[in-house]
Amino acid sequence: MKKLALHWKILIGMLLGLIFGFVMLQVGGREFTEDWIKPIGSIFVKLLKLIAIPLILASLIKGISDLKDISKFKNIGLRTIGIYIVTTVIAISIGLALVNILSPGDGVSEETITKLTETYSQNSSVKAKIAEASKQMDTGPLQFLEDMVPDNAFKALGNNKLMLQVIFFAIFLGISMLLIGEERAKPMKNLFDSLNDIVLKMVDLIMLTAPVAVFALLANVVVSSDDPDILYALLKYAGVVVAGLILMIVFYAILVATFTKKNPFWFLKQISPAQLLAFSTSSSAATLPVTMERVEEHIGVDKEVSSFVLPVGATINMDGTSLYQAVAAVFIFQALGLDLTFADQITIVLTALLASIGSAAVPGAGMVMLVIVLESVGLPPHLLPIGLALIFAVDRPLDMCRTVVNVTGDATVSMVVAKSVGKLGEPKVENWDDNYEDVK
Numbered sequence: 001m002k003k004l005a006l007h008w009k010i011l012i013g014m015l016l017g018l019i020f021g022f023v024m025l026q027v028g029g030r031e032f033t034e035d036w037i038k039p040i041g042s043i044f045v046k047l048l049k050l051i052a053i054p055l056i057l058a059s060l061i062k063g064i065s066d067l068k069d070i071s072k073f074k075n076i077g078l079r080t081i082g083i084y085i086v087t088t089v090i091a092i093s094i095g096l097a098l099v100n101i102l103s104p105g106d107g108v109s110e111e112t113i114t115k116l117t118e119t120y121s122q123n124s125s126v127k128a129k130i131a132e133a134s135k136q137m138d139t140g141p142l143q144f145l146e147d148m149v150p151d152n153a154f155k156a157l158g159n160n161k162l163m164l165q166v167i168f169f170a171i172f173l174g175i176s177m178l179l180i181g182e183e184r185a186k187p188m189k190n191l192f193d194s195l196n197d198i199v200l201k202m203v204d205l206i207m208l209t210a211p212v213a214v215f216a217l218l219a220n221v222v223v224s225s226d227d228p229d230i231l232y233a234l235l236k237y238a239g240v241v242v243a244g245l246i247l248m249i250v251f252y253a254i255l256v257a258t259f260t261k262k263n264p265f266w267f268l269k270q271i272s273p274a275q276l277l278a279f280s281t282s283s284s285a286a287t288l289p290v291t292m293e294r295v296e297e298h299i300g301v302d303k304e305v306s307s308f309v310l311p312v313g314a315t316i317n318m319d320g321t322s323l324y325q326a327v328a329a330v331f332i333f334q335a336l337g338l339d340l341t342f343a344d345q346i347t348i349v350l351t352a353l354l355a356s357i358g359s360a361a362v363p364g365a366g367m368v369m370l371v372i373v374l375e376s377v378g379l380p381p382h383l384l385p386i387g388l389a390l391i392f393a394v395d396r397p398l399d400m401c402r403t404v405v406n407v408t409g410d411a412t413v414s415m416v417v418a419k420s421v422g423k424l425g426e427p428k429v430e431n432w433d434d435n436y437e438d439v440k
């Protein structure tokens with residue numbers, strides 16, 4: 001019998017997880033799910049995070065040390081950052097156009113606003129998000145550059161939140177390896193080449209458990225979700241965000257078809273396991289190892305490109321998040337009956353661009369940076385908790401959807417950049433058991 005493709009297995013796992021979660025809600029099995037099912041999903045996410053740093057380090061060092069001349073790296077780097085900025089601005093513009101045309105906030109009743117405010121404005125995670133955002137706002141304009149440079153390589157390697165520092169260190173090391181010449185850099189290069197292959201094999205092994213893990217992750221999302229009545233009141237707002245995100249996927253398909261001449265449906269099929277994991281985990285950082293594996297082995301992007309474009313993208317390129325921030329900011333103003341001028345909307349484009357760059361690639365991070373967008377267009381501080389309360393109930397499902405777009409955007413840009421520098425080749429898929437017979 002033909003083996004079922006991975007994305008189907010994952011989809012079946014997700015569907016069963018949703019059904020299981022609903023059944024558990026009906027029979028009062030919330031605690032059972034949290035005690036016995038949730039840990040399976042958490043272990044899976046931990047395994048993915050476990051290999052993220054070694055993979056970034058190994059693949060970036062391999063990618064750079066494979067380059068025959070450094071100017072190529074500058075070329076790839078500038079193109080990547082340029083395309084990332086353009087796609088993010090397009091995402092924000094799509095979000096702003098939709099939210100202004102469809103005005104989801106105008107129809108929200110006083111009663112709903114009061115109910116949402118009472119339920120969520122004192123919520124501890126809403127308060128925590130505002131506190132975290134105000135910490136970020138107290139910093140100077142060049143703080144992000146300062147934060148990018150580690151003062152201790154091992155500390156950077158020991159903290160998943162310091163991904164940009166790891167990227168900085170790996171690029172610095174890789175370039176210095178090029179500069180000492182091939183002969184002297186060889187032992188180090190062999191070490192990282194081999195580490196890179198090994199970590200990609202770890203991805204294959206972890207992915208064997210993906211269908212079961214997504215079952216657990218989604219069952220847990222369902223049992224910890226909010227009152228369906230509240231979700232219903234926010235349906236129009238959520239619909240606008242989702243419509244914008246779907247348009248972004250169409251936009252990526254057009255980019256792939258135009259710039260790489262590949263079939264966009266083929267692209268979406270190859271990348272689908274990473275998209276499904278992005279949806280299930282709400283974290284581009286946790287999904288990164290799978291995105292890298294899919295893009296390199298199943299799409300054919302050379303490591304010289306993917307090793308830089310994807311980790312950088314996971315941390316700074318968040319088209320889905322920026323689109324959501326634009327829609328959410330305008331929605332909150334509409335619902336509270338406040339006006340936004342054209343100049344305010346331009347401010348949203350700029351701040352949402354910076355906010356999405358600054359958002360961490362973890363669940364719920366987009367909402368922290370949304371606070372900064374809201375403040376930049378003059379939402380009075382006492383209305384901040386109310387503003388966030390308005391959108392909090394649907395944040396998790398929207399986070400799942402926007403993370404899919406974040407990951408798809410990174411994969412698209414890696415293909416476009418690879419094609420532009422002649423590094424888009426043929427896929428060469430490796431399976432977890434390719435050498436199993438020899439070692440059994």
Ligand code: ASP
Nearest residue numbers: 283284321361362365366
């Ligand atoms: N969860 C998103 C990501 O990891 C970030 C966010 O929008 O909250 O890409």
